[in-house]
Amino acid sequence: MSAGLDGRLALVTGAGRGIGAAVVSALVEQGARVVATDLTADGVEALAGRHPDHVVARPLDVTDAAAVEALVEATERTDGPLDIAVNVAGILRGADVVELRDEDWSATFAVNADGVFHVSRAVARRMADRGRGSIVTVASNAAGVPRAGLSAYAASKAAAVMFTKCLGLEVAGRGVRCNTVSPGSTLTDMQRALWTAGDETASARRVIEGDPATYRTGIPLGRIADPADIADAVVFLASDRARHITMHDLYVDGGATLRA
Template sequence: MSAELAGRLALVTGAGRGIGEAVVAALVEQGARVLATDLLPDGVEALAAQHGDRVTARTLDVSDAVAVEALTDHAERALGPLDMAVNVAGIMRSSHVVDLTDEDWAATFAVNAGGVFHVSRAAARRMAERGHGSIVTVASNAAGVPRSGMAAYAASKAAAVMFTKCLGLEVAASGVRCNTVSPGSTLTDMQRALWTTADETAATRHVIEGDLATYRTGIPLGRIADPADIADAVVFLASDRARHITMHDLYVDGGATLRA
């Protein structure tokens, strides 16, 4: 086990599966202790069982500002001061705009933008008082490139990116860094929910090759990301190796957006 993050405490939202689960594993591998949170308990409880006292599991609805503040207060009393906060919790309600309901729009923003606001605000307040800390938000390359059928998701992720940059500007003088990681297509349950076939080989090939009908380019590197690819970028930005990086949006998408 590396000692790079030894003695440090991280809060991770959306930790029960996919990218969040991979972030927890990567942080633990680097010596950190992790408060792993998710709306559903099963995934984070399994992580706690797997990693022992390195991981503490808690349920959390990031759209609930009162719950976020309460959990952050409890965590700092029970576990110690937060050194890192990683916003991974997110949802997708896929629909063309003319068919998109008010409820789906509001729910998407409540989690993807509101949740980032609640968690980042709670963490930044405490980190700024101590003069150090790192906040990393997992956004999406859809925040920078239009996606057909993904208006609510893309807009909410764009909001999360700009919010994180603004927060980073405000707390920079206090020694707190704020960055985003923007994945492209990644092998998660959210990605699989977009597929129109149960044949994973065919589905991944379609993503890699692109889709002219939806004006979507393929992936130049020729592979879909593994959640660990995203987690590695998150841990880098959270660590001292990125001590002079803030307000940065790191695309981890195999070149899919041609960095438009």
Template sequence: MNPAPELTGRLALVTGAGRGIGEAVVHALVERGARVLATDVAPDGVRALALKYGGQVVARTLDVTDSQAVEALVAEAEDTLGPLDIVVNVAGVLRTSAVAELTDEDWAATFAVNTNGVFHVSRSVSRRMAGRGTGSIVTVASNAAGIPRTDMAAYAASKAAAVMFTKCLGLELAPLGVRCNTVSPGSTLTDMQRGMWPAGDAQVEAAAARRVIDGDPASYRTGIPLGRIADPSDIADAVAFLVSDRARHITLHDLYVDGGATLRA
């Protein structure tokens, strides 16, 4: 007999699950046997996942910036679906601007999702995991958290804060059996990445991708040594590893999945 998939019997909460990396994480976890509570501020994407996977995926609308809504959803999930074993914080926003032109609203909105949202979800679930003495929390951050980027100060700072928060949480929870790690992608072929490119046809998109791969000295940006932009599944596979028992002795770790783009600076 074939062994059961490695995440069989586990329940995961994924934020930002409606598209991009979050959607890919749902696919990866389900394929490994987990049940998933897929959440997003926009309902259509998570509803499609629930239709695709039936009872293995439950879809809920969630604004991670609303701490009361987060607490209510986590409480409901634990009452109706069972104890949460895995949390993956993926929900994120990107607003690009030079600092001199960066508005108060753009700064606040970026931190509200990328940092406060991670805090709200992780705090709520970790309280419950700590009492059970088991669990895994993964925050999807960015390699921009570890290296300066022009026109991305709010995004980079918010992701750096999310990384350090997750590490501090992991330090507090390690004696209680709960592991906390981060995955930091580089350029990944998502709507967020395409939103930074000129609008156009496939040829225009290919040229924009080539510039990312080659790098841009004018913006102090290295290229990607592996010569390709990541697929969302590349990030999801890293997340799936970190939440599995194969990573049982890994916590407080920040795993860069960027094809070597930051030269691990």
């Protein structure tokens, strides 16, 4: 079914690869125009090259509040009012808490939590003034279930989820919806970085089967998500088909968390 996004303008962060790139492609397929941003330009410029009439590439460091504000202002001045914003930019630095470095904790929160705050604040104030808009934050199922070795990542994603819900409560009366999508294991570079070197098929099987030694459940549906699976959920929540949904956290993890 069509999501009915013809002519709408979206801002997507972390769009250079993985889930972010899939979100851009899914929005374009539904007729949206997209300002695709990432810290480095290569990935988003490639997207713009594939969709020259629908995608504009812009470099953006989401940890820089002034840069975010400037980009949103310039976008609305040159491309039109933003109807949709999708927070995808994120990093993962894993370590047990007793070995976790201060700089890794700070960097993780700077991107995964502060970045969501900077982007959402900049677009929400403009959407609220217009009385319409949709903000979707891509979080993680780790935000709701403890994960060994991922304390900074899980805590930062939990912060992003609750922030997005609080924002959604504040702007609901002004026509702006705010939701989160929480993926489980998804076949991206971030996922592969967690795998041990060697056979990718064996590593994927271990993820699907789970790991009792780290208290990690398997995936009941028996597959690792494709980025497109996450992108489809994002597009749904961004669209008018979800017009009566706000402050919702949609898990897309094949049942891995048993919705604990």
